Amino acid sequence: MRNTKKGFTLIELLIVVVIVGILALAAIPLITANTRDARRAEGEQQLGSMKGQARVAFAKTGAVPTTLTGAYDAGGCNVDAAELVGKYFQVNDACSGSAGAATLTTATGPSGVSSDGNCTLTFAMAGGDGTFAWA
Numbered sequence: 001m002r003n004t005k006k007g008f009t010l011i012e013l014l015i016v017v018v019i020v021g022i023l024a025l026a027a028i029p030l031i032t033a034n035t036r037d038a039r040r041a042e043g044e045q046q047l048g049s050m051k052g053q054a055r056v057a058f059a060k061t062g063a064v065p066t067t068l069t070g071a072y073d074a075g076g077c078n079v080d081a082a083e084l085v086g087k088y089f090q091v092n093d094a095c096s097g098s099a100g101a102a103t104l105t106t107a108t109g110p111s112g113v114s115s116d117g118n119c120t121l122t123f124a125m126a127g128g129d130g131t132f133a134w135a
Contacts, residue, residue, distance in 0.1 A: 036116045043089035043106045044132050047121040050084070050104050051130060053077040054095050058125040064097045068104075088116070100125040 050068055057065040057077040068084060068091065070076020077095065084091045089106045096103050104121045123130025 039088040039116045040119065040134065042086050043119045044121075046084070046086050046089055046091050047104050047106060047119060047132070050077070050079065050091050050095075051102075051121060051123055053079050054102055054104070055125055058100070058102075064100065064102050064125065065095045068093050068095055089119075097122075097125075 053068065054065050054077050057072050060072045061075070063075065065072075065075055065077045067074075067076040068079045069081050070078065072078050081093070084093060092105045092107050094105070101122065101124050106119045118135045120133045120135070121130050122133070
C-alpha cells in the first residue's frame with residue numbers, strides 16, 4: 001500500500017502570503033482615501049446646511065450675516081451652536097463676505113478629533129451657487 005501525504009509545501013504557502021501582502025498594500029490607500037472622503041462629506045453637509053441658514057438671514061435682513069449663532073436682527077443666522085459641531089467637523093462661527101457673497105469655513109474636529117483637512121464654502125447669497133475647496 002502506498003502512503004501519500006496531503007497538504008501544501010512551504011513554498012506554496014510563502015507564495016500565497018506574498019500575494020496577500022501585495023493585495024493589502026494596494027487596498028490600504030484606497031480604504032484610507034474612502035474614509036477621508038466619507039469624513040469630508042460630513043463637513044460639506046454641515047457647510048451646506050449653514051449656507052441655507054445664511055441665505056435665510058440674508059433674505060430677512062438684506063445683509064450678509066456676520067455670525068451664525070446670533071439673532072437675525074443682530075447680523076446673525078439664529079443657529080443653535082450645537083448644530084455647528086459634528087462628529088468629525090465643526091463649522092467656524094463666522095460668515096464673512098460682502099455684496100451678497102459669503103464664505104463659511106470648517107475648523108478642526110471637535111475634542112481634538114482629526115478632521116481630515118479644512119473646507120471653505122464660498123457662495124452667492126442670491127443664486128445660492130457655491131464651491132467647496134479643501135485645504
